[in-house]
Amino acid sequence: MPKLAGKHGLLKMLRAEGVEFIFGNPGTSEAPIMDIMGEYPELNYVLVVQEGVAIGMAEGYARATGNVAFVSLHIDNGMANSLSLLIDSKYAGTPMVVTAGNKDVRKMAEGRSDLAEMARPFTKWSAEVTHPEQFPSMIRRAFNEARTPPTGPVFLAFSANSMDDEAEMDIIPSSQHFTSPLPDPAAIEMAAELVAHSERPMLIVGDRVGEHGGVEAAVKLAKQTGARVYGHGSAAVNFPTSHPQWLGGLNVRTAEAVDAIRSADVIVAAGAPVFDDFFYQPGQFVSPESKLIHIDIDPGAIGKSEPTDVGILASPKTGLEHLGHAVSNRMTGTQVESARGRIEIVASESRAQAQQFEEAARKAWNAHPMGPAAMAKALADSLPRDAVIVNDAVSTSGQINSAVRHDGPGTYFGARGGAIGWGMGLGMGVKLVNPQRPVVTVVGDGSAMMTVQALWTAVNSGIPVVYLICNNASYRVLKVNMNHYRRLTNQPLPEKYFAMDFPTPFDFAAIARGFGVHGVRIENPDDLGPELQKAIRSGKPAVLDVVIDGAV
Numbered sequence: 001m002p003k004l005a006g007k008h009g010l011l012k013m014l015r016a017e018g019v020e021f022i023f024g025n026p027g028t029s030e031a032p033i034m035d036i037m038g039e040y041p042e043l044n045y046v047l048v049v050q051e052g053v054a055i056g057m058a059e060g061y062a063r064a065t066g067n068v069a070f071v072s073l074h075i076d077n078g079m080a081n082s083l084s085l086l087i088d089s090k091y092a093g094t095p096m097v098v099t100a101g102n103k104d105v106r107k108m109a110e111g112r113s114d115l116a117e118m119a120r121p122f123t124k125w126s127a128e129v130t131h132p133e134q135f136p137s138m139i140r141r142a143f144n145e146a147r148t149p150p151t152g153p154v155f156l157a158f159s160a161n162s163m164d165d166e167a168e169m170d171i172i173p174s175s176q177h178f179t180s181p182l183p184d185p186a187a188i189e190m191a192a193e194l195v196a197h198s199e200r201p202m203l204i205v206g207d208r209v210g211e212h213g214g215v216e217a218a219v220k221l222a223k224q225t226g227a228r229v230y231g232h233g234s235a236a237v238n239f240p241t242s243h244p245q246w247l248g249g250l251n252v253r254t255a256e257a258v259d260a261i262r263s264a265d266v267i268v269a270a271g272a273p274v275f276d277d278f279f280y281q282p283g284q285f286v287s288p289e290s291k292l293i294h295i296d297i298d299p300g301a302i303g304k305s306e307p308t309d310v311g312i313l314a315s316p317k318t319g320l321e322h323l324g325h326a327v328s329n330r331m332t333g334t335q336v337e338s339a340r341g342r343i344e345i346v347a348s349e350s351r352a353q354a355q356q357f358e359e360a361a362r363k364a365w366n367a368h369p370m371g372p373a374a375m376a377k378a379l380a381d382s383l384p385r386d387a388v389i390v391n392d393a394v395s396t397s398g399q400i401n402s403a404v405r406h407d408g409p410g411t412y413f414g415a416r417g418g419a420i421g422w423g424m425g426l427g428m429g430v431k432l433v434n435p436q437r438p439v440v441t442v443v444g445d446g447s448a449m450m451t452v453q454a455l456w457t458a459v460n461s462g463i464p465v466v467y468l469i470c471n472n473a474s475y476r477v478l479k480v481n482m483n484h485y486r487r488l489t490n491q492p493l494p495e496k497y498f499a500m501d502f503p504t505p506f507d508f509a510a511i512a513r514g515f516g517v518h519g520v521r522i523e524n525p526d527d528l529g530p531e532l533q534k535a536i537r538s539g540k541p542a543v544l545d546v547v548i549d550g551a552v
Contacts, residue, residue, distance in 0.1 A: 001168040007032040009169050010158070011040045013139040016107040016173040016535070019070045021046050021061060022433060023054040023425075029076025029101030031164035046432075046461055048425070050453040051081035054190075056425020057432075058096045059089055059458075060390070061223070063236070064433035066211070068146045075103070076113040079155075080270075086122045092207070093298070095146040096153045097139075097484065098123070104160040105130050115157035124152035130159045133167035140174040148178055150298035151316075168508070174217020177442045180212070180297065183314035183322050191310045192326035194266050196335060201227040201342075202264035204250065204318075205238040206272025207416070208297060210409060214317030215239060218270060221324040226342030228349075229388030229538075230260070235274040235391075235414030240407040244347035249401065252277050252285060253484045262287040270295045271316035274306050278418065278545030295319035322359055358404040367526055369549045371469070372396045372429045374525045376403035379468065383531030387438040389414065390430055394444035394549070395477040396470045410434075414472045421450025427465040428458060438466065438536045445506055456514040460542035466535045467543045468528075473502045473548030479552045486519060501550075512543035519543040 004012070010033065014022070023043045037045055041301045048054045051073055058069035079100040090330050091097060098119070103112040120126040125145040129138050145154045159318020195201060203222050206278060209215060223247050229239055230251045239246055249256045249341060252275050261275070262265070267290060274294060275285045286292050286306055296313040296319075302311040312319045331339070332401045341383050357373060376396070380403035383389075391400050406412035413430055415423070426473045427441030448469050452529050458465055479501045483493050512519030518535065523543055535542035 001170050003166050003168050004132070005164060005166050006129070006158070007036055007134050007163040009132060009135035009171070009233060010139065010146070010163070011036065011043060011506070012171045013136055013173070013260055013439050014043060014070060015040060016065070016171050017139065018173075020044060021201065021348050022053045022070050022072050023048060023057045023061075023074035024053055025049065025051050025074065025078060026072065027078050027454045029103070029160065030072060032160070033072065033101070043438065048453070048457050048501060050323055050451055051078055052085050052421050053425040054455060055082050055085040055089065055098070056422040056451060057429035059085070059094050059422055060250045060426035060429020062096050064430045067095070068143050069094075071096060071098040073098065073100045076118065078116060079115055079119065083122055084121070084419050085422050086119070086153055087259070087510045088419045088422060090122050090124065093151045093415035095151040097142045097156065098153055099145055099158060099175040101163070102157045102159050116155065117270045118310070119143065119155035120382065122153070123222060127244075128157035129162045130158065131167065132162050132165045134162065136169050136171060138399040140172065145176040145215055145256055147176070149195045153326065155167040158466040179319055180315040181313060183295070183312045187310055188326050191268070191312060191323055192330055194291050194293065194310070194329035195225055195268065195323065195327050198225065198266035200210070200263060200265045201225045202261070202267045203229045204267060204269040204272050205229065205231050206231070207236050207238060208271025209238040209316040209320075210236045211299065212271065212315040212317045214315070214320050215409065216375065217317050217320035217324060219243065221327070223343070224324060224327055224339060226339035226346065228264070228269070228346050232269070232275060233416075237406045237409050237412050238271070238350060240524045241401065242405040242407050244350050245343060247346070247350060247400070250253065252281070253279060253297040258285060261285045261347070262290070264290055266291045266293065268293045268295070269298070270320055273301060276305065279484065281488070296325070296526065298495065302332060306494045328342075339534070344543065351403070364549070367549060369523065369547045370525050371549050372399045373418065375402075375470065375510075375528065375546055376400050376550050378525040378528040379440070379532070380404045382532050383440065384438050388430060388434055389413070389438055390423055390427040390439065392426070392442040392444065392447050393419070393442045393447070393470050394420060394447055395480055395511075396442070396444065400442055400457045420444065420447035423447055424454035424467070427467065428454065428463045431463050431465050440466045440468060440532070444477070445469055445473065445502070445508070446475045448505060448508065450513060455541065456518050457542070459516045464523065464540050466532065466541070469508045469545050470544060470549050471508060473505050473543055475500045476550045476551040484552060508545035517541045517543055519545060521545045521547065523547045
């Protein structure tokens with residue numbers, strides 16, 4: 001075995017793991033690593049100037065590739081700055097390894113932070129490397145933990161002595177192969193019996209459908225059964241949104257969504273958090289007369305919040321395929337005809353939704369400021385066919401999804417969790433994976449200000465993301481949620497909102513120019529398309545500061 005300093009063992013292990021990018025903000029605790037980075041040119045170090053940007057970029061890279069992303073931060077204060085977005089990465093199950101250097105283990109008397117303990121609540125696994133010979137095994141485990149379902153972020157601290165001391169070590173990477181468990185045949189048979197006899201079936205898809213390659217299986221089952229199809233916790237392409245049976249996302253804070261759930265007699269939920277939400281609502285979302293079938297690779301997700309009649313532990317792709325095959329063997333000719341009739345009914349509802357959005361966009365077109373629907377329509381009409389959309393528009397997300405159809409895998413990345421600020425970095429992470437495709441990142445103004453430092457990295461690293469910032473001069477989502485809180489507590493809607501407006505407006509075009517990024521302010525939807533196309537053609541990062549109506 002060769003004798004290596006721990007810092008070399010670390011970087012050689014990253015190289016063996018196939019790491020392409022290190023998203024980093026170094027401190028003095030990373031001096032041993034930075035001292036030798038030039039010796040490993042195949043590891044592309046992307047410098048950020050705010051830790052949330054690094055987490056956002058890692059999130060985008062991991063989601064766009066399916067690979068484990070790697071983040072290098074510094075000691076307790078730098079690592080702590082990342083936690084707000086790391087919480088969302090844990091919720092979303094994003095495979096990433098986050099690291100930070102620490103003081104020498106011999107500095108106990110003077111005081112050193114327990115970084116692993118700080119990160120533990122927000123990670124799948126958290127530990128500290130204290131001796132150089134630990135690097136190969138700890139890096140292997142970190143990557144294995146991150147990529148093994150249920151996937152998620154892990155954290156490793158590196159003591160200073162572990163990086164500078166030497167030890168004999170073998171550089172052997174982790175295994176990158178995972179075999180999904182096959183669904184239990186008895187559970188599939190039970191579920192198929194329920195679905196085949198359903199008269200009002202519903203299919204709910206979440207992000208693990210797309211992550212596990214289950215979109216085609218979901219479409220096939222929907223066609224077989226004539227089900228209404230919705231997304232929940234769906235921030236990627238888990239079902240083609242131009243499909244006639246797609247009816248959009250389920251926001252369980254609305255009476256319409258709750259009514260839709262309770263109207264179904266059989267619900268098949270695949271790879272979805274059934275039914276996660278911030279607010280408590282009494283009772284169950286699923287009607288007592290209905291049956292819930294939940295397919296997921298995460299055993300902790302099945303039956304977590306809603307009583308589940310049939311739980312199927314498998315990847316959503318495998319589970320949906322087996323269920324679809326069993327359903328086709330059970331459906332009678334009469335049931336097949338009924339399913340075809342349901343498809344026509346659902347398709348008419350889908351067309352009506354699209355028409356309602358078009359009418360809303362027309363009405364909002366000439367308003368000043370323009371309405372969010374008009375902005376979304378102008379964006380959709382001017383997007384290149386090969387564009388990738390990153391959606392961190394927060395309260396305007398619904399209009400974006402109504403306007404822009406997302407059918408192909410890897411063409412759409414939406415918000416996960418409740419934190420804001422990840423979109424600025426995520427857009428760059430996605431662009432690194434798609435250098436030949438336009439990447440348009442739509443960001444709310446409040447979210448953009450959380451990590452606006454991302455613009456420096458876009459310029460410094462030459463990452464030509466186009467940012468469309470929805471400038472409504474408010475935390476509009478807080479107003480929406482305040483209205484919901486008032487309804488839940490049987491209070492009238494507020495006449496005004498405290499600390500949710502930005503009376504001193506943000507001039508994002510000027511902020512962009514301050515970072516050396518092309519910035520333009522847009523107040524007319526007719527100007528959005530030409531400015532977007534100009535920004536894409538430039539091949540450089542750009543900011544479109546779009547002023548929209550923030551009324552609730």
